[in-house]
Amino acid sequence: MTPAYDATTTRVAAPQELPPPQAQPAAEALLLPQHDLGRGITLSAGETLYREGDEVESAYLVASGLLALAVGSGRGRERVVDLAGPGDVVGALSGHQVRYLDTATALGPDTRVVAVPLGPGSDAARDLVDRAAARRLERLTEQLEEEGAPVAARVATAFARLAERFGQEVADGMVRLTLPLTHDTLAGLVGAARETTSAAVQQLRRAGLIAGTRGRYLVLPRALRAFAQESSLN
Secondary structure (H helix, E strand, C coil): CCCCCCCCCCCCCCHHHCCCCCCCCCCHHHHCCHHHCCCEEEECCCCEEECCCCECCCEEEEEECCEEEEECHHHCCCEEEEEECCCCEEECCCCCCCECCCEEEECCCCEEEEEECCCCCCHHHHHHHHHHHHHHHHHHHHHHHCCCCCHHHHHHHHHHHHHHHHCEEEECCEEEEECCCCHHHHHHHHCCCHHHHHHHHHHHHHCCCEEEECCEEEECHHHHHHHHHHHHHC
């Protein structure tokens, strides 16, 4: 049964009712000293930075754009396990890593990454990578804990998590989420069929917890998490 949030939760406004988007603040990680950074790489939409199983060359700091991180691409059942945006680190998340554990693909145009060498003397870079690895493990653990939840609950949690990481608050509790996020990517992220995921998105839209589409969403993260929790209990 769908939780009834209309009477107790502010519904998201229609996209045309919102103020224009503001510039995103610079990520703290982008303040890494220049001598700890290597070459920059610009990717087009759909272009791959590295592939699962390839020999490790570097860690990469995302400066702009969005990457989808997927596993199982060489076995015919690809699963998007995470998204990486400005300030996130992908690739080698340990100085002892020999091969890449996922495939990183640009979701939007002009996705730019910067190599982060992990050689001697790169203490700031290693600290950045260590913190990135810890955050990634935390997110993956949360996703594993959600595997048994209904698809609508998983989609709600995914939207809430993405809003908390990449969104911009535009009103009390309302967050603008501007990402090149297709239903296919979202389905991979929650581990469900595209059709089921699309139906869950419509359910959240009808409940007033999200609005918009085609990469421009307005969401209520706290209400989405409450929806996910209640849906998982039913």
